[in-house]
Amino acid sequence: MDELLRGIEQAMRLIASGDGALAEIVLLSLRVSGLALLISTLCGVPVGAALGLSRSRAHGLITALLYTGMGLPPVVVGLFVYLFLSRSGPLGVLGWLFTPRAMVSAQVVIALPLVTGLTMTAVRSVDPGLRVQVRSLGATRLQEAWAVLLEARIGVVAAIVAAFGGIISEVGAVMLVGGDIEGKTRVLTTAIVLNTRQGEFSLAIALGLILLALTFAANVALLRLQGRT
């Protein structure tokens, strides 16, 4: 217990001092997860909206695939991205393995089904009568889709926030494809694993507190948004 309390005290000092190594890890985490989230949002929201607005025969199959994607274990994602990006893999020529690009790719695979699936659900939950009524007011198909998306906006933002919470806190994928290389691919989660193993508890706790703060902030944002519905 004493060791834990000492670790927390030292962690707070590290954070307060603006330690360079700590800052580098935090910034890389935010860059990797931020970029993965941006790509997932730009691709996932329009696709999710289109799926939510349409009713094709393949609808059930697509929904099942999306829900499966939402539940993919990050380490399994990491494994398959690793195999694809390895020298003998189909995308090995890119040379992305053990770089932040590989980490972003893996996190996009994790986040994209989440953003797409939750956006689709949010759009589907909008009263179907709204589409008829905006159309009767003279909306084009595009204006009709935009009206529905606006009504679903709280659910869509919640999808994005949930995806962020998922990827900022995952360790399996980024460990496998990034390799936790100091100064290059070390992020919050991989650094926590490393420092804990090495007995560097103060740094591990500091990183853990920051990660907790980030995921807490994401969940508070999500709850506030849901509270507005």
Added chain:
Amino acid sequence: MIYELAQLRQVYNGRTVLDIPRLDIEEGEVLALVGPSGAGKSTLLRLLNFLETPTAGIICFAGQAGGAASLAVRRQVTTVFQRPILQRASVQANVGYGLRLRGLKVDGQVDDVLAEVGLQDLARHAAQTLSGGEMQRVALARALVVEPRVLLLDEPTANLDPYNVALIENLIREQNRKKGTTVVLVTHNVFQAKRLARRTGLLLGGALVELADTAHFFNAPCDARTSAFVRGEMVY
């Protein structure tokens, strides 16, 4: 004529829900359509609003016939539905929605129409917080502000208290009188049809059984089914 319908049929999953050989609607008239639930009244309104394409037949609008109506034609017609669905926005934003769709500047006309429906004090309120009657008035204001050539009303006063019924009927009357808007009103309230409509039609099982001047429709109907309906008997 604003509408000329010929050989109009609508079929869903093999079931014919509407079958009207001929129906002409004059510009500027108020036409009421009565009949039991499932008679095809709402289906007819959806076709008149070009929200669906008929299975067969022609709908001529202002002399223009053809398949899918153009956006310019669609935007001359609007519907107020029995259950108004408003967007998560202010009353003012909801009422101005149709104007923004058309790329028009939203100016004093929203405030004017809100005053007409008696909701000027609620302009900045969230539309979702209004009562049922207030929401229906917002829906009517939303339809009126775009100055439609044709106003379709699908049981607009169902579930409303007498005050709101009277208020909305007055607005419909004024809209028709002042702006010459053609009104097609679907209602279960035969007294409402008597109060508002110049002509009344009875729909039964998708067929237009009788269409006549309202006084003639209620006082001296030609069809026995119309007589039974007017007397309040179950007619199927």
